[in-house]
Amino acid sequence: MTSAVELEHQWDRNLKVLPFVLLALATVVCIATFPVMGPVTVTTRIVFGVLVAATAVWTWRWTYLYDRPHPVGYIGRTLLVAALTVLHPLFCIFAWIGFLDAFDSFRGRWRWVAMAATALIMATGQVGGAPPYDEWWQGALWPVLFVVNFGLASLMGRYSIHLDTVSQERAETIVRLENALAENARLQEQLVAQSRQTGVRDERERLAREIHDTIAQSLAGVVAQLQAAEGSADAQDVRRRVARATEMARTALVEARRSVQDLTPAELADAGLADAISTLVASWRDDHGVEASFVVVGDATALHSEVEATLLRIAQEALANVAKHASASRVGVTLTFDEADVILDVRDDGSGFDPAAPRRSSSFGLGVMRERAQRLAGTFTLESAPGAGTAVSASIPALPRGPA
Structure with a gap:
């Protein structure tokens, strides 16, 4: 062709x-x-x-x-x-x-x-x-033929100019389209690269949250149980703490695998959110010897897996913070189901702190809890004062279980 x-x-x-x-x-x-x-x-x-x-x-x-x-x-x-x-x-x-x-x-x-x-x-x-012509008609016809020839030639000339103008405009349009396509391709490459970078950053942040909320806490519990066993003279207490440390280590291993695969937390694999938090509170009470209660307000319903996982992680982090910093004697956990939102409240009667004071660079938990709630269009609030205990509350839209 x-x-x-x-x-x-x-x-x-x-x-x-x-x-x-x-x-x-x-x-x-x-x-x-x-x-x-x-x-x-x-x-x-x-x-x-x-x-x-x-x-x-x-x-x-x-x-x-x-x-x-x-x-x-x-x-x-x-x-x-x-x-x-x-x-x-x-x-x-x-x-x-x-x-x-x-x-x-x-x-x-x-x-x-x-x-x-x-x-x-x-x-x-x-x-x-x-000229001069022998016949009169030649002299009369000569200007007529001139006008006809010039008129037809002018008409074709103007049409040729029109075609050249249209052709030039089309060529310029094609050039602009090619430039636009090239620019779109460049922008597409930039968007793909930015999307890839965002995906990598989000995945790193997700793994950081998972490691902090699950694996790190479980390993900290293992260390605490082993240290307590080392200082205990009761053989039965030593065996109990070692068994508990072994259980925590296994849990940490399971969570490590699930964090990498981005699966549902192990506690939610065979239980609902209310049961998983109830088990968490009971386990935390046994591990730390602090009175802890759990109350469900409203009718517990099955929520979207992301909502349940987020609230469970916030509960884990809040209890971990109580164990590390609060020196509390009582802890109360409330899970409230209403028509639009599901609300998690964790309160303690510990030492409290000034929320406006500068935080240590290692203070990772509060930020993680806030990010988790905001990631699902929820809110996170903190109330505390020195000597007056601490209360955290996370409210997340009650998305029903099913496709996101």
Whole structure:
């Protein structure tokens, strides 16, 4: 299949050959019709032949040597064609070529001047030669033919200008579209790269939260149980604490695998949220010897797995903070189900602290709890004061269990 570039080159080659084809045709027709024009002198024939040769050389020079239309080339050829048309009117066959390249040779109003000169030569040849005329109709027809030739040529010229303008606009539109596509491709690459970076950052943050909320807490519990066993003189108490440390280590291993695979927390695999938090509170009470209660308000319903996992992790972190910092004697955990939200409250009667005071760089838990709640369009509030205990509350939309 021929491409657009090849077609354009083919047209250029054909347009370069066309003047010589018309020149040959006009020459043959003129030579063949010289006898019907009456007596033609040898001098006239010689002059005609010289002018034809000069026209051929002149046309070849500006077509192939300079390889572009030029006003000087156009003017010189037009004068030669005018002289040949005076010698033989049918040479106006070749004069038509002036309409073809007038717009390429000149700019502005000179285009129309060049086309008028060609139309004048065409009209002269069509009425049988240059004035004065033997018949009155020739003189009357000459301006009419000039107007017709110039009008038709002007119409085609204006249409050619319109086509060139449309073609140029289309070419510019194509260039703009190509640039827009290239820009879109570049932006798409940037978005993909940013999305990849965001995904990596979110995954790192998720793993950090999972490790902090589950594995790190379980391992801290293991260390606490082993330290207590080391300082105990009761063999039965030592065995109990070692067994508890072993259980915590196994739990940490399970959570490590589930964190990597982003699965539901182990506590929620076979139980609902209320049961999982109840088990958590009971286990925490046994491990730390602190009175802890758990209350469910409203009708417990199955929630979306992300909601349940988030509330369970917040409860784990809140209890871990109580064990580390509060020195509390009582802890209360409340899970409230209402129509729009599910609310988790954890309160203690410990030492409390000033929430406005600068926090230690290692204080990771409060920020994690807040991020977990906000990640699901929820809220997290903290109330505390030195010596007045601490209360944390997380409220998350009660999304029902099912597809996200």
